[in-house]
Amino acid sequence: MKDFYLIYKNLTRKKMRLFLTTFAIFIAFLIFGAVMTLRSALNAGVEMSADNRLVVVHKTSFTNPLPYAYVNKVKTLDGVKDVTHANWFGGYYQEPRNQVVTLAVDPETYMTVYPELVVEPAQLATWFATQSGILVGERLAKANNWQVGDQIALSSNIFSRKTGGQTWDFTVSGIFKGNEAKVDTGYVLIHYKYFNETQSWGGDSVGWLILTTTDAALNEQVASQIDTNFANSNNETDTSTEQAFNKAFIEQIGNIGLIIFGVVFMAFFTILIVVGNTMVLAIRERTNEIAVLKTLGFESKRIFKMVLAESCLLAFLGGLLGLGAAYVIVTGAAEQMARFLPNLVLDENIVLQALGYMLLLGLVTGMAPAIAALRLNIVTAFSRG
Amino acid sequence: MSTLLSQSAAVIKMNIQSLPRRLWMSLAMVFASAVVVAILLAFLAMAKGFDATMQSAGSDDIAFFMRVGSAAELNSSASREQVNLIENAPGIMRDEQGPMVSAELYVIVDGVKKSSQTEANLPLRGLDQRGVTMRKGFTLVAGRMFEPGTDELIVGAGVLREFDGFDLGQEIRFGKYTWKVVGVFSAGGNVFESELWADAKVIQNLYNRGSSYQSVRARLEPGASLDAITAYLKSEPRLTHEVQTESAYFAEQGKSLAYMAMFGWVISCIMALGALAGALNTMYTSVSDRAMEIATLRAIGFSNFSAFIGTMAEAMALAVLGSLLGSLVAYIFFDGLNASTLGGSFTQVVFSFKLTPELFANGITLALIIGFVSGFFPAWRAARVPVILAFQAGR
Numbered sequence: 103m104k105d106f107y108l109i110y111k112n113l114t115r116k117k118m119r120l121f122l123t124t125f126a127i128f129i130a131f132l133i134f135g136a137v138m139t140l141r142s143a144l145n146a147g148v149e150m151s152a153d154n155r156l157v158v159v160h161k162t163s164f165t166n167p168l169p170y171a172y173v174n175k176v177k178t179l180d181g182v183k184d185v186t187h188a189n190w191f192g193g194y195y196q197e198p199r200n201q202v203v204t205l206a207v208d209p210e211t212y213m214t215v216y217p218e219l220v221v222e223p224a225q226l227a228t229w230f231a232t233q234s235g236i237l238v239g240e241r242l243a244k245a246n247n248w249q250v251g252d253q254i255a256l257s258s259n260i261f262s263r264k265t266g267g268q269t270w271d272f273t274v275s276g277i278f279k280g281n282e283a284k285v286d287t288g289y290v291l292i293h294y295k296y297f298n299e300t301q302s303w304g305g306d307s308v309g310w311l312i313l314t315t316t317d318a319a320l321n322e323q324v325a326s327q328i329d330t331n332f333a334n335s336n337n338e339t340d341t342s343t344e345q346a347f348n349k350a351f352i353e354q355i356g357n358i359g360l361i362i363f364g365v366v367f368m369a370f371f372t373i374l375i376v377v378g379n380t381m382v383l384a385i386r387e388r389t390n391e392i393a394v395l396k397t398l399g400f401e402s403k404r405i406f407k408m409v410l411a412e413s414c415l416l417a418f419l420g421g422l423l424g425l426g427a428a429y430v431i432v433t434g435a436a437e438q439m440a441r442f443l444p445n446l447v448l449d450e451n452i453v454l455q456a457l458g459y460m461l462l463l464g465l466v467t468g469m470a471p472a473i474a475a476l477r478l479n480i481v482t483a484f485s486r487g
Numbered sequence: 488m489s490t491l492l493s494q495s496a497a498v499i500k501m502n503i504q505s506l507p508r509r510l511w512m513s514l515a516m517v518f519a520s521a522v523v524v525a526i527l528l529a530f531l532a533m534a535k536g537f538d539a540t541m542q543s544a545g546s547d548d549i550a551f552f553m554r555v556g557s558a559a560e561l562n563s564s565a566s567r568e569q570v571n572l573i574e575n576a577p578g579i580m581r582d583e584q585g586p587m588v589s590a591e592l593y594v595i596v597d598g599v600k601k602s603s604q605t606e607a608n609l610p611l612r613g614l615d616q617r618g619v620t621m622r623k624g625f626t627l628v629a630g631r632m633f634e635p636g637t638d639e640l641i642v643g644a645g646v647l648r649e650f651d652g653f654d655l656g657q658e659i660r661f662g663k664y665t666w667k668v669v670g671v672f673s674a675g676g677n678v679f680e681s682e683l684w685a686d687a688k689v690i691q692n693l694y695n696r697g698s699s700y701q702s703v704r705a706r707l708e709p710g711a712s713l714d715a716i717t718a719y720l721k722s723e724p725r726l727t728h729e730v731q732t733e734s735a736y737f738a739e740q741g742k743s744l745a746y747m748a749m750f751g752w753v754i755s756c757i758m759a760l761g762a763l764a765g766a767l768n769t770m771y772t773s774v775s776d777r778a779m780e781i782a783t784l785r786a787i788g789f790s791n792f793s794a795f796i797g798t799m800a801e802a803m804a805l806a807v808l809g810s811l812l813g814s815l816v817a818y819i820f821f822d823g824l825n826a827s828t829l830g831g832s833f834t835q836v837v838f839s840f841k842l843t844p845e846l847f848a849n850g851i852t853l854a855l856i857i858g859f860v861s862g863f864f865p866a867w868r869a870a871r872v873p874v875i876l877a878f879q880a881g882r
Contacts, residue, residue, distance in 0.1 A: 118771060122764040129761030133754065162662035163595040163608060165561075165833065198558040259562040262727075268556055338662050353605045354829050361826065362750075365529050369758050372522040376515045376765040383512065383772070 105404065109412045112388070120416075123380055127420025127463070128427065130373035131456055135428025137366045138452045143444040144352065144359070146284045151344035154183075154318040155215065156325055158311040159347075161338035165190075167307035168337055176311055179327055181320040186211035187308035189294060192260035195246065202242065203289035204256060206297035209237075215312050218281045225250060225276025233296040235275035239287030243277045245440035250274050256290075261301040270300065283447045288440070312344070374459075377420075378467040381413055385471035392475045393483035402476045409472035414464030421460035425453065494789050498797030501780065502773075503804065509773055516769040516802075517809040519762035520857050523755055524813030524850040525820075528842060530751020531849060532821045534744050536841035537828070541741030544677035545734030546623055550579070550716060552703040552728045559740070559832040560593045560702045561610075565728065567698040572726055576719045578711025589618030590700035592690045595834055596661040596683070598650040600827070607827070609646060610834040611661070611683045613690035613700075621704055624675030630655050631670050635686045638693075641670035643680035645837030649827050653683075664693050678737065678830070681837040704733060740831040759857055766861030770802050774865045782874045791870040798866035799859075806858025810851045817850070818842060 114120055142149070158176065160166035167189075177185045186208055193204030209230050213219060221229070221237065229235045236256075238248055248254060257269040272292060280287055298306065315324050325341035332339045342350070352359070395405055429448050436446040506513050545551075552573055553563040565573070574586040581587065592613030597606040615635065619625060633639035642653045652659055657668050666685065674680050691698065716730045774781070781794050822842040830836035 119768060122768045122771075126761045126764040126768075129757060129764070133757060133761075137754075160662065161597075163597050165595045165608070166662075192562055194556070194558075198556050257556060259557045259559075334663070336663065350605045350607075353600070353603050354607045354835070361529070361533070361824075362747075365526050366754060369522060369526055369754070372519060373758070373761045373765070376519045376762070379511055379515045380765065380768050 105408055105411075109408055109415065112408075112412055113416060116384075119380070119384065123377055123384075123416060124420040124423070126373055126377045126380075127417060128424040130370050130377070131421045131424030131460070132428050132431070133366060133373075134370050134456055134459070135425045135448055135452060136431055137363065137370075138455070139428070139432045139446050139448045140443075141363055142449065142452065143284075143446050146286060146444060147348040148345055148352065150218070150282070150284055150286075151348055152218075152314070153343070153345070154315045154321065155344040156313050156315060156321060156328075156341055157344050157347040158313065158328055158339050158341045160310075161329075161340045164310060164340075166337075167305075167309055168311065168339065170306035170308055172332070172337075172339070173308065173311060175331065176313060176328055179324065179331070181315050181317070181324040181327070183314040183316045184211060184214045185311060185313040186215045187294070187311045188212070189297065189307075189309040190260075191256075191292065191297065192258045193256045193290070194259060195254070195256060198257075198259060202256060204258075204292060205289060206292050206294045208294050209291070212291065212312075215314055218285050219278045219287075220281050221276050221278045229275035232273060232275050233293050234270075234272055235293065236272035237291040238274055238277050239289050240277055240279045241287045241440045241445060242290060243274075244437075248274050248277075250276060256292075258301075261297075261303060263300055264302045265300075270297075280445075284445055284449070286444055288444060374463055378463060381416060381467040382470055385409055385413070385468070386474075389474075389478065389483055392478055393480045396478065396480050402478075406472045406476045409475050410465065410468040413468030413472075414461065417460045417464035417467070421456065421463070425456050491790060491792060494793035495796040498784065498789065498793045499800040502777070502797045502801040505777060505780075506801070509769075509776055512769045512772050513805055516762075516766045516805045516861070517812060519765045520806045520809030520854045521813035521816065523759045523762045523857065524810045524854050525817045526758060527751055527755035527853060528814065528817035528846055528850045529821050529840075530754070531748055531846045532817065532824075532840040532842045533826070534748035534751070535843060535846060536826075536838045537744040537747075537836065538741040539841055540676065540678050540836060540838040541737045541830075542734070543624075543675060544679055545732065545737035546621075547732050547734050548707045548709070549621060549733040550576075550705045550707050550711075550713065550730050551733040551736045552705070552720075552730050553736075554727050555729050560591075561595070561832040561834070563593075563701045565590060565700045565703055567700070569726055569728065570700055570703055572723055573703050573705065573728065576705070576730075577715045578708050580706045580708045584617075587617065587621075587706040589614055589621055589704045590687065591618055591702050591704065592687050592694070592696060593701045593832065594690060594694055598646065598835070599652060600835075601649055601651050602827075604651075607650075608829070608834045609650065609683060610681070610832065611640070611685060611690065613685055613687035615687055618687075618704065619684070621706060622674055622679055624673075624677070625679075626673050627670050628673045629671040630668070633669055633685055636688060637686070638664065638666050638689060639669045640666045640683050640685035641672050642668055643682050643684075643837075644671060644673045645680035645827075646683060647671055648825060649835070649837045676839070678740075678836055678838075681827070681830075681835055703728075743831050744828070755853065759853055763857050763861055766802070766806070766857055767864065769805070770798065770861050770865035771868070773801060774798060774869045777869075778872070779878070781869050781872075782878045785874050786878075795866045795870040798869045799862040802862025802866070803855070803858040806854045806861070807851070809857075810854030813854070814847050814850055 160168055173187050189206040191204035191206050193202045194200050195202050229237050252274045255269050255271050262268050315321055321343055328341045329339050432446045432448050557563040570590040574588045579586050594611050595608045596611045598609040600607050633641055647653050655668055659666050720726050720728055821840045824840040827835045827837045
């Protein structure tokens with residue numbers, strides 16, 4: 103207890119320095135928390151993908167459509183459990199810049215293949231039964247303030263209606279949530295049948311197929327079976343696991359992602375170095391006092407512990423405050439910018455990493471002066487001072 | 488007045504000369520401001536480079552037609568009939584071959600990125616000789632032009648740089664069809680260099696597009712007004728298109744990385760706060776380190792002002808040093824750095840980071856603000872602490 107009082111006194115002897123150092127650590131962990139959350143949100147697609155889900159796209163590019171007949175052909179192959187399909191609608195709400203990710207899907211099979219999407223049974227039944235019904239992701243519903251029963255008009259920047267115009271009217275049948283916070287709910291689902299019958303381009307084609315295998319171990323076998331099956335046809339396919347597909351998609355954003363995170367981490371470590379430097383100096387200044395403590399009979403080990411405890415306390419004080427602020431900001435941003443940003447979740451993984459860095463900061467900055475204190479020879483210390 | 492100046496000069500000199508005594512603290516401040524500047528410049532250079540790649544692609548004297556609401560070339564469509572109607576729009580230049588109009592196709596194919604060895608979307612543009620001549624700055628840097636009606640294509644220099652398998656003479660397979668690379672073109676560093684070009688008719692055929700196109704470009708007569716064309720488009724019920732200058736279209740596309748610049752400002756301003764805390768620590772340490780000296784000077788008649796200026800100058804010098812270091816690092820590592828990302832048309836845009844004098848000015852301004860604030864408060868203390876207290880503290 104007495105030790106703790108001494109640590110406290112040491113920490114607070116220069117209020118201004120304590121404040122500035124804490125503030126710098128605070129900023130470092132604020133940036134760390136916020137940026138790591140953003141990064142994990144961007145990678146959520148990869149992280150959350152099911153290990154037995156495969157994606158089949160056109161070999162030339164995933165923007166090329168596949169014939170509808172492929173759905174039934176794939177279904178008959180060995181090792182395939184469920185198959186569904188989706189079309190990119192190119193949707194926007196009112197203004198072209200107001201993009202709404204809209205997928206035209208086969209409702210029943212889509213919900214089977216994506217069990218992580220959770221809808222109230224009554225809403226789901228309504229959606230299945232309503233051709234012009236739309237199932238809205240929770241995040242989008244919040245951002246646009248859409249309620250069940252609302253009429254919304256979505257336009258397409260690709261397709262036109264047979265009857266003219268590019269705007270379709272939909273009724274919100276239900277709202278889907280994720281079974282975990284990280285599951286993305288920033289898109290809407292419409293009926294493929296309704297879309298296909300009303301759009302003017304004609305042709306029964308689907309954008310891509312999603313299927314589940316009976317066992318993840320069969321993934322490779324099923325994928326090559328599908329691709330061989332359609333080889334040398336007019337529409338060759340490229341089948342990959344959902345995880346690989348999502349990863350490739352994120353990599354399209356390119357090395358700029360790498361550069362951004364690289365740069366931000368540099369920032370984080372710089373602040374730590376700068377702060378660490380101050381903390382080391384702050385303890386160095388007290389060589390004399392440590393000599394006095396030793397003279398008074400404090401054991402070297404005890405002083406060693408006290409110095410380390412002081413630097414760790416400082417690291418955790420600033421770090422925890424910073425992480426807390428990051429949490430507040432992330433939660434606020436998730437509400438305010440739901441339209442643009444994916445699901446932001448500052449999860450325990452990030453917290454653990456941050457705690458690790460705080461401990462590291464405390465230990466590294468405390469270690470050198472603590473060892474110096476441990477080894478300090480009283481006579482030389484006094485003669486120096 | 489002159490005593491004030493000479494006093495200040497003397498104090499500044501003393502401050503700077505005493506810097507090695509506080510080497511680590513001073514270096515920490517230089518380092519912190521350098522990193523803040525480098526980070527800001529990295530983000531700004533990224534946004535600037537992308538914007539410049541887009542901006543330089545568009546011409547003011549080219550009218551660009553897309554279907555209403557399509558937002559990007561990829562989503563647009565135009566039937567042969569519609570292209571014919573657009574050719575009759577007012578204000579379009581004509582030569583001996585008729586109206587100078589280029590109807591083009593824009594399809595996506597997969598290419599393998601050198602950096603990650605993963606597939607990424609590349610645009611394959613279908614056009615004819617007329618369309619090629621509409622691009623300012625177009626030059627063939629190797630090989631020859633594609634022969635109309637054949638499966639030959641030419642690749643942009645940017646594609647060649649960032650993607651595998653597009654070397655001159657090589658054959659590439661997109662799905663079922665094989666193409667031959669017969670030329671490499673440069674377009675002065677703009678976004679067209681991220682594209683593959685081939686004959687429009689061949690693409691129509693291979694991609695089941697019938698006789699339809701996607702976007703239409705037309706060279707305008709000098710002084711032609713877009714309003715007249717818009718009125719014409721509105722009056723013709725068979726047309727569902729809108730018109731803008733090509734430069735306006737690309738200017739809009741260039742904004743898609745503008746959020747990067749914003750993100751850069753936010754991050755570096757937050758960083759700057761952290762650096763500021765570090766810098767204030769440095770400067771307070773400096774003042775307490777020199778407390779004796781300051782008290783002595785003031786006791787022998789130096790003014791408060793000279794003590795103030797001395798500390799300020801030290802802070803500013805460290806910050807400027809940091810900003811120069813940061814700018815240098817940013818220049819070495821980021822200027823001209825090649826990158827590629829998804830552009831508005833859902834395809835890869837190859838671009839280079841670009842640092843301009845005004846961006847450097849932004850970085851240096853930020854460092855100067857850090858220097859000023861971190862100098863001001865400690866300098867105030869240096870000038871205000873009663874001499875007697877300073878002597879006591881210094882003992």
